[in-house]
Amino acid sequence: MSVRLSTPSDYTGLIDKYETWMFDCDGVLWQGDKLIDGAVDKNVLFVTNNATKTKFIGSAYATAVYISSKVYVIGMAGLEEELRDEGVAYIGGTDPADKTLEPFSLEHFTLDPDVSAVICGLDTSINYTKLSKAFQYLTRNSGCRFIVTNEDSTYPSAHGLLPGAGAISAPLRYALGKDPISIGKPAKTMLDCIKAKVHFDPAKTIMVGDRLNTDILFGQAGGVSTLLVLTGITSESDITGTNASTIIPDFVTASIGDLRSAGP
Numbered sequence: 001m002s003v004r005l006s007t008p009s010d011y012t013g014l015i016d017k018y019e020t021w022m023f024d025c026d027g028v029l030w031q032g033d034k035l036i037d038g039a040v041d042k043n044v045l046f047v048t049n050n051a052t053k054t055k056f057i058g059s060a061y062a063t064a065v066y067i068s069s070k071v072y073v074i075g076m077a078g079l080e081e082e083l084r085d086e087g088v089a090y091i092g093g094t095d096p097a098d099k100t101l102e103p104f105s106l107e108h109f110t111l112d113p114d115v116s117a118v119i120c121g122l123d124t125s126i127n128y129t130k131l132s133k134a135f136q137y138l139t140r141n142s143g144c145r146f147i148v149t150n151e152d153s154t155y156p157s158a159h160g161l162l163p164g165a166g167a168i169s170a171p172l173r174y175a176l177g178k179d180p181i182s183i184g185k186p187a188k189t190m191l192d193c194i195k196a197k198v199h200f201d202p203a204k205t206i207m208v209g210d211r212l213n214t215d216i217l218f219g220q221a222g223g224v225s226t227l228l229v230l231t232g233i234t235s236e237s238d239i240t241g242t243n244a245s246t247i248i249p250d251f252v253t254a255s256i257g258d259l260r261s262a263g264p
């Protein structure tokens, strides 16, 4: 049963109890380009599946650390930046030849034999050209691995829910008839990435997230406490009543901004 936080002493107790705070980003700190009230005056680790973000411990960074060979990318500039920073050769991504609305044609497409993995992340410029080139690599380059930065089905933007990274890779999963390797939360790869960079005591660590099947499962798998906020994907009806999820966070509060009410 989750503990519902509500009083200043509840929040003070939580802040006193945990020395390492892992914060999910989309739906916790911000909704798209809109900051969530009260979120910005904390200095903690940001752990996001959003592969368009960089310089966080994000799924883009974790994927770039995971792969070393040349890859074909479905994704945006943030994912390309993390691949470059880790010295991973890539094609596709924001390349104008792929990020195009021109009539589809593979007439000028030559398969690159060095591509040994396809990486798929959130891509707001997704199109048939990208999906087709990725499919060509996955079916014609022997042993080519199918990797996704994360599998979030939706993305909590400032304008409501939008298709998430999981929805971007879904056409390839269906066409291929096989599931990819997923790097982001709740996968262990993401936690391994954090452990390689930051020392923390799981007993004194709390993961704050808005999605039960990524953030809360990630925290539980990592042996850390979990705090669910209701400013993103999960709503009250998802955690109460007959259809309540079986994923039970340790703590629940409406918004990360509630922590401001912590007493002295």
Ligand SMILES: O=C(O)[C@H](O)[C@H](O)COP(=O)(O)O
Pocket (backbone or CB within 6 Å): 024, 025, 026, 027, 047, 048, 049, 050, 051, 122, 150, 152, 153, 154, 155, 156, 163, 164, 165, 166, 211
């Ligand atoms: O990739 C996606 O679908 C979205 O960016 C999703 O919101 C993950 O971001 P997070 O909540 O982990 O920051």
Ligand SMILES: [Mg+2]
Pocket (backbone or CB within 6 Å): 024, 025, 026, 027, 028, 209, 210, 211, 232
């Ligand atoms: Mg989130």
